[in-house]
Amino acid sequence: MKNTRRFGFTLIELLVVIAIIGILVGLVGAGLTSAISNGKSTKELNRLRQILFAWTIYSGQFDDQLLPGFLEKPIGQPGVQEAWNVHYKNKIGAELASDLCQTYTWRLAPYLDYNIDPFLGYRSDGQEKMDNSTYEPPFTPCNYPVSLMPLVAASGNAANGVGAALQPAFGYNAFYLGGWWEMISGAPKLRFGNDRYSQDATLGTARGRIVARTIGSINKPSDIIAFSASTFLNQRSETYSDFNEYFAGAPWVCPDRLGADLIWRFGGVDLNEANPSASLSPTDRALAFLNPIPAPKMQGDIGRLIVDKDQAIPFARYGRKVAIGMADGSCKATGITELNDIRYWAPHAESAVFTHGP
Numbered sequence: 001m002k003n004t005r006r007f008g009f010t011l012i013e014l015l016v017v018i019a020i021i022g023i024l025v026g027l028v029g030a031g032l033t034s035a036i037s038n039g040k041s042t043k044e045l046n047r048l049r050q051i052l053f054a055w056t057i058y059s060g061q062f063d064d065q066l067l068p069g070f071l072e073k074p075i076g077q078p079g080v081q082e083a084w085n086v087h088y089k090n091k092i093g094a095e096l097a098s099d100l101c102q103t104y105t106w107r108l109a110p111y112l113d114y115n116i117d118p119f120l121g122y123r124s125d126g127q128e129k130m131d132n133s134t135y136e137p138p139f140t141p142c143n144y145p146v147s148l149m150p151l152v153a154a155s156g157n158a159a160n161g162v163g164a165a166l167q168p169a170f171g172y173n174a175f176y177l178g179g180w181w182e183m184i185s186g187a188p189k190l191r192f193g194n195d196r197y198s199q200d201a202t203l204g205t206a207r208g209r210i211v212a213r214t215i216g217s218i219n220k221p222s223d224i225i226a227f228s229a230s231t232f233l234n235q236r237s238e239t240y241s242d243f244n245e246y247f248a249g250a251p252w253v254c255p256d257r258l259g260a261d262l263i264w265r266f267g268g269v270d271l272n273e274a275n276p277s278a279s280l281s282p283t284d285r286a287l288a289f290l291n292p293i294p295a296p297k298m299q300g301d302i303g304r305l306i307v308d309k310d311q312a313i314p315f316a317r318y319g320r321k322v323a324i325g326m327a328d329g330s331c332k333a334t335g336i337t338e339l340n341d342i343r344y345w346a347p348h349a350e351s352a353v354f355t356h357g358p
Contacts, residue, residue, distance in 0.1 A: 088101045104174070228253045230312045
């Protein structure tokens, strides 16, 4: 009698098994990707909490005064730090160039015992000593303000720490908390310090009360952003989900508008389509400072981000949530579209149409 038993699998059975394995691998991969992203987001919020804690300690040491947001150092001239006769040092006691201390990082570093991780932990080289982190071409952001350009060209000791000064993971709400200090006619002057303001979008005669300079002057600390994950972008229009976690950080962060100036928004016509002559170069589009390995696309793209002015904006580094730290010390992750409300940024804004100007 002929033996009719089969040995092995038919082609169809093999294809079914391969398909099932493929589905299982896909499910495991998606779960692993989500777990990795959640882990990174948790680390991000932990780093932000450390910065907020240091920021609070600073105010406690200086009689409730907020850390100044920016201290301008004009090229080849004395800056705000020289006018105020203040000096900052690194962990080994060496005095830092005032160029490095225009932004908040080095001025806050002593309150974190110069721990590098809260500032540069998102970078693959973030564990190197803070006083030796250098600003090299692969990390160059696009067209920083002229006042910061000495940092880019710095050499020798002045170059140490420039990466930390210009590319921390979190930007400070520098325009509305502590203030953006500029040198005007040889003297420090607070930007927006004497602006007129209005709660109904029509400028009145009332002046001042734009910038909070003490913790006590923040009416609702739980509602005001002190720090946010950020990145510096030149004027552009891109799908927001095209950005990835490797974009360089920025030391300050802007709301969607400063006074009457629109900074960023969602929707509208692509800037390159509206003005082909303003087409952005591939270099400007490739802000990523590591080999750009795109993060997974966001599910349900939130739209095209339009940056109307070169500025530092809130940035969803992991997933589709922006890590923000509030003035009361709390942290959370939220969608960027929720941040285009001036009441999150300006301590004295009582309505969504709050505005100010000269």
